[in-house]
Amino acid sequence: MSDIINLVQNKAILAPLAGISNLPFRLIARSFGCALAYTEMISANGLIRKTEKTFEYLKSCADDKPLGMQIFGADPQLLAEAARIVAARGADIVDINMGCPVKKVIKAGAGAVLMKNPELVARIITEVKKAVTIPVTVKIRSGWNRSSVNAVEIARIAEDSGADAITVHGRTADQGYSGQADWEIIARVKENVRIPVVGNGDIWIPQNAVAMMAQTACDAVMVGRGALGNPWIFDGINHLLAGTKEQGDFFPDPAQRYEIIKKHWLMESRLEGPVATVRNFRKHLLWYTKGLSGSSRFRALVGTLTSAESMHDELDKYFRFLASGRLK
Template sequence: MLIGPYRIDPPVVLAPMAGVTDKPFRQLCKRLGAGLAVSEMTTSDPRMWSTKKSLWRMDHVGEPDPISVQIAGADPRALADAARFNADHGAQIIDINMGCPAKKVCNAWCGSALLQHEDLVARILDAVVGAVEVPVTLKIRTGWDREHRNGLTVARIAEQAGIAALAVHGRTRADLYNGEAEYDTIAAIKAAISIPVFANGDIDSPDKAAFVLRHTGADAVMIGRAAQGRPWIFRGIAHYLATGDLLPEPDARTVGDILLGHLDALYAFYGEEAGVRIARKHLGWYAKDRPENAAFRQVVNRADSADAQRRLTADYFSALAAGAPAELPKAA
């Protein structure tokens, strides 16, 4: 599939996730098979663009093409300015956030709160598409709540505004991440518009990805929470879609090697103090399916240096790879 001039191959995309899809994680997921990785959302408030956090989020040096940057806000002019700013600083695709259900985002009338105001949606999309020469994409939910499931209407507005591709999470804002994603609305949206559609929500395995693509007719799948601690999911889905065969799950040694590389990238990107802190959530996700998880997290979370954190992690996965019980020290 194409977004403007960019071919998205394989059609398996890393969803934007605040606090997760930073540069080290995007690069890792791309190496492990993602055809596109969208950045965590960046604010449209120019007063925040020079903060350390924003500078980290807008760093795309050395990142493989295409570079997709998500912007968030509620004011059409501010979002247009943010789109221009990010395009001038390396963004090759601008993505607009109208899907985030977080309370603090919706209380600021951003994210999925915008779905309540279709006229404002149209003004925002017109302003952003008109502001930049790069393709503009949009991420939405199926509606604000189940009584106001207006995703189809918003999709038509998006197509008319010149949006290059649309990602749809199969829940309303009111659903948050509860229950199961529903795909009938995504199928209806895909049938009604001609632009590419990404199907998003509860896609956590190769066979689920294949089912969702068949059911919705979508052009690609977008993976969010299922990639946390399992970035190799992109390679597995891409292989299954291309061949019909399942790749074996990576063994403990392979997982350990992937994680240690991820840790090194975090330390290099953020510096030791922030890198160690940010790594803790990833360590928990990598180990979440193992019986020793609680003890592992308790010990590693007490590590206050990169050397200690990395050594504990290496020892843990080396023991697992050797088939021995992972003996965790009482203190880091």
């Protein structure tokens, strides 16, 4: 992984996002210079049992590289087997989820609850590492809760167990996604391990990525919610870090935005079929139009439309309005 993090030209990575970071979303992010992308978390059990739904998450293509496939589970042997499966399916990296705070995942002993059990963390990483030749990365939080912030300890254990890089989301598991991410813990992890550290949490605009890198000395940044409806954030980060642009909001003009939405929609429709896309693409339309002038009518309508045709019609109408400044 030191290879992957240091060899990829750009420093901005797309986060694993359940229900969101599928193939079309990753390709759109990559088209704006995202250096590396991750699938959403995939159940180790589901992979081993070969459930159809689980294998949907592995869909990829030649342009979808480098690709990290994230697995979750609690049992070292099962995770090792799952890692073998994703490696055979073309993953360039296997990532182990040690940060998910969702009840169902925690109850199964997986995700962030693993941070409470350093010995198990060591066994999991050791077994996964033995099972595959591709790099193994681990994604953690700052700790389980405010009284057990142990990211540094877990990162050291991860390194000693063979992890090739570590991503730190600067929130405790019990914080969920609320409050502000603590970038200090990312800096402390960076000071304490030699493997690359990816900083994560609250990169909403390109300038935040530059600030995180400066404050924490992390090797790369990972963007989650800041990429929703805003894939051009990767382009902005790359420009700022390269010094090729000094400032700006890096938002595209309405015509470019419209083109990207249509492209994303088409890819989604090809992957999921038109019916599922009507259901799944609404959230993207809301993200893509958030904060745009006069978007409230369109955004209110999106939730009520039930056919692809009517959604396309309304989108076209709204973007014609944006281009002309008048609602027709």
